[in-house]
Amino acid sequence: MDIPTILSGPILRRVEPSHIYIWIALSKRYKLGAKLYQFENKEGTTSSYHEINCDSETTTFRAGKQLYISLIKLIPHETQFPADTLLGYNILFQKNNDILGLQDFGLLGKDQPHSITYGDLPLPSFFIPDPCQEQTNLLYGSCRKLHGKGEDALVQGDETIEKNFLDLEKRPSTLFLMGDQIYADDVPDPVFPIMVKAGKNLIGKGEKLTEIEPRLNEKPFKKSIFQTRGRQYIMERFCKFTSSHSRNHAMTFGEYASLYLLSWSPELWNAYVDSEHFPTFKEATKKNQIYFIYEKKKKNKRKREEKIYKKEYKEHVADVKETYQALSKVRRLLANIPTYMIFDDHDITDDWNISHHWKSSVYQSKLGRHVIANGLMAYWLFQAWGNDPDQFAPSFLREMWKYSKTYDTSSHSHKAWEELLWNFDEWHFVAPTNPTSIFLDTRTQRKYDPSPLPVSLGRNIKEKERPPQLIGEQGWQKTTESLYASGWKNGESLLVISPTPVYGIGLIESFLNQYIYPLKTMEIPVTTAFDFESWKYNGEGFSELLHQIKEWKPSHCFILSGDVHYASAVKTNVEFNSNETLCIYQFTSSPLNNMSFSGMQGGLMKAIVTINAAKRRNKEINRYCDDTYDIVKQKRKEPCPANFTWKEKIRYLSTNQGPIIETENNLGHLILTPDTVKNELLQTNQVITYDPISLS
Structure with a gap:
């Protein structure tokens, strides 16, 4: 080929x-x-x-x-x-x-x-x-899936530059991609055979997964691992992954690499797809390329299974074609604007490092440990290396190079490569923007609390793992060292890039925490478009973040985030028990191409937010953190106790169209000047603007 x-x-x-x-x-x-x-x-x-x-x-x-x-x-x-x-x-x-x-x-x-x-x-x-010049003009967003619903919001970034390519005052100077640049755990059905074939052709001999997990030589895995929809059981049982969409999960380094190439450029598509033609579901079935759980002799169940798969396959084809048609504009955007990237979970796998149990379980699985290392190596080559090449020591590059020369999974170089990537925890970096931008690593610098968390639902009471601190003490120490080493000084403005929002929409988070999370912890199968990995779910970790920003003493602090599949803007004024104060603006833009407010659950969530938006739009939310790190929302006229660690007043900022959230695919556009901040959401055929904020 x-x-x-x-x-x-x-x-x-x-x-x-x-x-x-x-x-x-x-x-x-x-x-x-x-x-x-x-x-x-x-x-x-x-x-x-x-x-x-x-x-x-x-x-x-x-x-x-x-x-x-x-x-x-x-x-x-x-x-x-x-x-x-x-x-x-x-x-x-x-x-x-x-x-x-x-x-x-x-x-x-x-x-x-x-x-x-x-x-x-x-x-x-x-x-x-x-x-x-104390000003910046940047684009930011996250969550871009090959078969995401709606139009790719990165196209809006390309069109913004196209309109202003000679006007440097209006032309954005920087692009931040803040996580889930690929969905390695959620590959669309018609893309799976392309990913597998391209991965083999790109790498050549490649790694032998059967050397790592001999059960892959047995039926049905020997065949199903190369069939569309055939990997769910393998990822769950052999890798110990928890993604509910892992039927086409990337496993080899070549497969991860091909997903990046397919996401950023039309070139590889043109080598494997003839004029956007994908094999039909019927053609793929006839060639035995689709994995079915039920055998043909189970006629009724097999027929129902085929009906479900056929519908999804057809939807995936339509969505992927729309993404493919936008790739030339996406490629042009990336060629014409300095771009900085940080991972979130889907770049590797859903729920990556969500708990100590998850991390330990996957590490103890030889196949799971290997797949995570493949994802991290691909992340380094395609994303992290260009953020700040000097932060990767020659010894790091040597280990990458030794293993990649042969991809021999039985060699000593494989073991050293795997351990290096699993233990590497310095993916955070500083981008040379103005204001300076510090990108937080909320995945590999986590701290896990071994003490149990009581959870109850009716008469059912259990103890579960506590949500982690997204960054532990050592992580904050390394992050702070990197920030000061960049030349940034206390008293200067600062952009903090956190893949998951520090301040989400409390209504949504409370809904998940009070109703969905208990069901999930009781092992009741609950599907949701949202992760339970907000900063607020660990009061100590949230407090540590606020105290760290306070110690940095920025003149103005802006937090940019993605992940949650809606866009919002929040202002908070924090007061510490030391009488020190902190003002933070949080801007969230997500998703680039992965609308999730659909179906019954999405419709319910959207209706709840819409009904309550008017109540919250012009009101402050008061809350405090006590000495046990519980974050408590104050009731009306309720005084804050004297033993507070910090207290704050939160206000949701509404767009010019009224709502406090936007759920369509969107790309954030942030313009900072010495006196004002303007935040926009770029969407198809429209720009949604927040009122300019005075910083004086």
């Missing part, structure tokens, strides 16, 4: 005045370099440009037989690259004496169907904001 040379990219990654990083994935080895240009804006046009003298350094990681991941670093000859001016770049591909550019791959020029340029610009473009 003819796999395209450029599999994904180019994607602009870490950008600052002292260096620029460009990420790209290829199927062939090339010697890569890049050139940087400055456009000259004359009378509203950019017809001319000149090259900027700089050095180009490339680090290439061969991840498979036909998978080369490269980071190209540009370093200025002068002290710094120019700020607040439009810059462009081209990538040079050299093999022997031949040198190609992006134009040779049909990526430049408005006449090319898959062009990554805007307007009449001959090159992909971006700009570096002046670090002396």
